[in-house]
Amino acid sequence: MAYRVMLIENDRLLLEQLAQAVQSAEGFQLVARYQSASDALGQGKLFKPNIILLNIDNQDGATLMEQFTRVYPEAAIICMSEHSQAEGVSSMVQAGAKGFIIKPFSAEELKESVETFAKSGMEVSSHVMTFFSPKGKSGKTTLIANLALALGRRTQEQVGIIDADLQFGDMMAxxxxxxxxxxxxxxxxxxxxxxxxxxxxxxxxxxxxxVLCGTSAPNLIDRVSIDGFENVVRMARNLFRYILIDVPPGFTPTSISAAELSDVTYVVTMLNGGYELQHTKRALEIFKDWQDYDKRVKPVFTRVTPCDIASQRRLEQALGEPVEAVIPNAYQIVSEAANNGSMAVDIEPDSELSQSVNRLAEKVIGHHHIRWDKP
Ligand SMILES: Nc1ncnc2c1ncn2[C@@H]1O[C@H](COP(=O)(O)OP(=O)(O)O)[C@@H](O)[C@H]1O
Ligand SMILES: [Mg+2]
Structure with missing residues (x-):
């Protein structure tokens, strides 16, 4: 079935140009075009469009969205603008827009956009998670990679990893x-x-x-602005159901802004028989400034031996608060997997590591039917 497109653009020349792009896009049929939104609202229904390309520049976007979603409840509305403003996009999506496209666009760009929107559905209810560690070598990159695969497999939804460990991101490796x-x-x-x-x-x-990969050279860090980084995360919310952000160890401008943008921040620590617990406690103290700390900050420990409920309870007692997950010592599997460019949850799905990652995935998804105490 061809897409039946209705195009609304105030500028006459641009309307002409965009109409040509729509007509030459394979699988797209231009059924109506209007210079004025009120004409489109009044007369367009006859043509039964299933995609509406709606100009929002110099318009009251919120009001337009309200009117078009009411008159055309079955059509997918895609907003068009000459500029990309991450915040503007989010509010249009919240108002019911399926997507957003920068004009002018080519036939190819239109096709690609609609395919992407169809796949991601322009999710507004994206769940963003930052993995923070008080110090380096916490096992968090390993955890993120495995958890992302587990989430993708279980939900069949789109999962994005953002490697913002700006100097030494190794998600790409x-x-x-x-x-x-x-x-x-x-x-x-x-x-x-x-x-x-x-x-x-x-x-x-x-x-x-x-995966949005990290920098290839540490000295490029100067070129990443916090503002720009925040806009990348905001815009990625329109693409993925789950977003996992890897950040540099410790409190840095990047790790702080990622945590602030996130729905949940996992504070990840690898147990190495040293002062790790103290470091975690101190890091958690800093996050306690947040009013919704209990909901948004969750400690996770890796390399926990034995990795069982008793160890978890001991850690909880030492910290004085709940521990979200404990991940076993799995050095062997983790390094073997990484050498193959694949992840433990895939090559050793029954391992203790995979099981604990899957349990965390279930918690993220919000199903609590997997029980802790194994038979
Ligand atoms: N659960 C684990 N058990 C044992 N070793 C691990 C575990 N997770 C990671 N490692 C190892 O620890 C090192 C650091 O892991 P990584 O995930 O890169 O941590 P980070 O991102 O905090 O630096 C790697 O050599 C990795 O193979
Ligand atoms: Mg890392």
Whole structure:
């Protein structure tokens, strides 16, 4: 079935140009075009459009969205603008828009956008998680990679990893990726991007998991602005159901802003028989400034031996608060897997590590039917 497109653009020349792009896009049929939104609202129904391309520049976008979603409840509304503003996009999506595209666009760009929107559904209820560690070598990159795969497999939804460990991000090495673009370019160019262009900066790992890779050279860190980084995360919310952010160890501008943007921050610590527990306690203290701390900050320990409920309770007692997950010592599996560019949850799905990652995935998804006490 061809898409039946209705186009609304105030500028006459631009209307002409966009109409041509729609007509030459394979699988798209231009059924109506209007210079005025009120004409489109009054007369367009006759043509039964299932996609509405709606100009929002110099318009009251919220009111337009309200009117169009009421008159055309079955159509997918895609907003068009000459600029990309991450905040503007989110509010249009919240108002019911299926997508957002920068004009002018080519036939190819239109096709690609609609395919992306159809797949991601422009999720507004994206769940963003930052993995923070008080110090380096916490096992968090390993945890993120495995958890992302587990989430993708279980939910069959889109999962995005953002490697914002700006100086030494190694997500790309974990998955054996050779990225065409990294977070540096994404942050740099975000002002000119739509969610669809941002999508192309993510490297595909599986059908459900995509990674925005970290910088290839530590000295490029200067080129990543916090503002730009925040806009990348905001826009990525339109592409993925789950977003996992890897940040540098300790409190840095990046790790703080990622945590502030996140729904949940996991404070990840690897037990090495040293002062790790004290460091975790001190890091958690700092997060306690947040009013919703209990809901938004959750400690996780890796390399826990034995990895059982008793160890978890002991850690909880020492910390004086709940521990969200304990991950076993799995050095062997983790390093073998990484050498293959694959992850433990895939190659050793029955291992203790995979089981504990899957349990955390279940918690993230919000199903609590997997019980702790194994038979
Ligand atoms: N659960 C684990 N048990 C044992 N070793 C682990 C575990 N997770 C990670 N490692 C090892 O610890 C090192 C650091 O892991 P990584 O995930 O890169 O941590 P971070 O991102 O905090 O630096 C790696 O050598 C990795 O193989
Ligand atoms: Mg790391």
């Amino acid at each position: 974990f998955f054996n990726l050779k990225p065409k673009a990294t977070i540096v370019e994404a942050v740099h160019e975000i002002r000119y991007m739509s969610p669809v262009t941002l999508n192309s900066y993510f490297e595909k790992v599986t059908d459900h998991v995509h």
